Amino acid sequence: MSIDFEIPAEAKAIREKVRKFVHDECIPAEKELDTKPLPEVLGPLRKKARAQGLWCPFVPKEYGGMGLGPLANALVQMELGESMLGALALNTQGPDDASMMTILAHGTEYQKEKFLKPLLNGEKRICFSMTEKAAGADATGMQTTAVKDGNENYILNGEKWFSSSASVADLALVMAKTDPNAPRHKQYSTFIVELPNPGYKIKRNVANMAIEGPHDDVIHGGHSEIEIRDLKVPADNLLGGEGNGFNMGQHRLAYGRLRHGMHNVAKAQRALDMAVAHVTKRSTFGQLLADRQAVQFMLADCASELYIGRLMLLHIAYKAEKGLDIRQENSIAKIFHAHMVHKVIDTAIQLHGALGFSQDTPLAKWYTQVRSQRLVDGPDEVHKWKIGKNVIKAFREHGTTASAAGGDLL
Structure with a gap:
């Protein structure tokens, strides 16, 4: 019996469609960034993408996406990455994409309506604040705390490091320690934070070795150092329940x-x-x-x-x-x-x-x-x-x- 590596016809057609869009629209549009603001370039690209049914590849159709499975999405992403505008044009850019998937999988109906919907529509962006200087790659070393204030709110305090896209985000997923006495991997919870917020202060975008173009600060949003002080988050913004953040x-x-x-x-x-x-x-x-x-x-x-x-x-x-x-x-x-x-x-x-x-x-x-x-x-x-x-x-x-x-x- 032979092994079949044939890509399903539907997935192959989607890949070809995306490849054509990247080469015909996205790569030529990169040159426009030399003389135009990003919104004037990205806006028309996104309009063309949506008109062709190319939007949020991994998101189910009932939420306005293409409903692609892992294989078809992989094929699409392996085309989009050829252009700095590819993923952005289809609203599948990081770090937003993974956060959208997280809210889709674990969010309440309230959270999906209020926070996920504008993300899926491309109206807002979201960052992910997990990493801390003191912890680095060890996520269980996070020291940011979340203490419940009665039944209505959590109060967060701590710091975050290299929160990608924070400076262009309208929302943040913030991980914090809610139960220091729980087993190591059950101590942390995740909260949806609306930005800007006085309790979530961007101290700076950390300069790094990457050569940046004129619009990279908007496209990528930098890698921010964050100070979190008495950040009040409604209990309704707790994502996935206490202890499930890690x-x-x-x-x-x-x-x-x-x-x-x-x-x-x-x-x-x-x-x-x-x-x-x-x-x-x-x-x-x-x-x-x-x-x-x-x-x-x-x-x-x-x-x-x-x-x-x-x-x-x-x-x-x-x-x-x-x-x-x-x-x-x-x-x-x-x-x-x-x-x-x-x-x-x-x-x-x-x-x-x-x-x-x-x-x-x-x-x-x-x-x-x-x-x-x-x-x-x-x-x-x-x-x-x-x-x-x-x-x-x-x-x-x-x-x-x-x-x-x-x-x-x-």
Whole structure:
């Protein structure tokens, strides 16, 4: 019996439609940002996307989305990531996307009506405030507290660090400790906070190594350091019940890691395309770069990395479609894609020579941006630690490490 890797016709059609939209609309629109404000560029893009039925790919149709499952959504995201405007045009940008999914899965009807609806309509944005300086990758080290004030409100106090998109957000998901005496993973809860709010103060956007364009502060919203002082949050804004914040946060981050991987595949593909376009036109010492074996070897390495990256994501999508555990594969893929995109962009820069090192192409900017992929949503070392523990666990339970190393592919 053969293994069938055929993509369903409907998913293939959606992928082609999104690919055309990205190449015909989003990538050309990037140049408009040099002379126009972001709303004047993004507004028409979103209008065109909605007119074509391209909106909130992962959101059920009854909530106004495309209702795509894990496989079709993966295919779509692997196209959208080619353009900085792709995900924004379809209202599927991070960190909003994962927070929308969290409210969709755990929110009350009141919360869905008041907070989720404007997010799905693209009228508002939301950030996620979990990370703290003192805790870093250890989410159970959070010190921000939430104390109930009677039955009506919670009062939050603490600090947050690297809250992405906080400076452009209208809402925030804030994690805080509600029960210090509960088991470690049940101490935390998540609250929906309406912004601006005097109790949620953005101290600064943390400067980092990434080269920023004229609209990046609006598109990405920066990475903010937050001071939380006597922040009053209505009890009705508690999301998913007390003690469930950590588990909801981990599920939320799991999708974020996959989305990063999907967009990294797309960005790497565009970088490789740019590299090949350049070497097939550029001659040195009387010979096309494309005809040189060393250059062909470099391109072969990039193609291999992209192939592995795509297969990883499609296998994870397959397991997600079946409701299977994807935690081990998710961590492996998170690490792999972060390094893969860096390698492909680095190779593209090398093949462009001084042009690649300049800012006349987007490669230099991408190079500085993708370095964050080895840190965000858990640094490489934390994921490797988890992966390694699972390898040992698999051997102890089954006498082989296969189940922790892709041995259960189907």
